Amino acid sequence: MADGETIIAGIVVPSTSPLFLSVVGLHVLLGLACTIAGLVAMLSKKGRGRHSSFGTIYYRCLLAVFLTAAGLSVARWSEDYHLFILGALSFAAAHVGRSALRTLWPWPQLHVIGMGASYILLLTAFYVDNGKNLPLWRELPRIAFWLLPGAIGAPIILYVLRQHPVIKSFRRAG
Secondary structure (H helix, E strand, C coil): CECCEEEECCEEECCCCHHHHHHHHHHHHHHHHHHHHHHHHHHCCCCCCHHHHHHHHHHHHHHHHHHHHHHHHHHCHHHHHHHHHHHHHHHHHHHHHHHHHHCCCCCHHHHHHHHHHHHHHHHHHHHHHHHHHCCCHHHCCHHHHHHHHHHHHHHHHHHHHHHCHHHHHHHHHC
16 A cells, blocks of 8 residues: 555555445445346347346346446546446446337347446446556556447447348348
């Protein structure tokens, strides 16, 4: 620890407050759970079962990640307000994506776009906050932290919108 900072695994956390550090620890664990649950949901067969179970875990963990991020952002607003905005957008996108199925909106594309955008925004917030400390990422210009998750994720979303059998069958039926 040095001058109001705590170093954990080579990453500087700008506080020595046990409460702040506890929230950061919880936030990191929830973020990891969210990332894994989202990936499992994405890679699972769509429909009831693994996809919807892990999608629900993703959504609930994302809500908790957003709430902890909000608390951390408020504590350091001038430095971290952008992380609050990314978190709010990520959760809002997930909420739209989840609502598209739960309320049976006639557009499965909204589910794909909402959940995909949510995941991209989650990763963007992570890299914007931590990219400067990560191997390989620290060699990139800072703008890459903002743009690379979307540059990789958007083509995947577009591919799914064009090629996924559920979306194709919906387009044929409409």
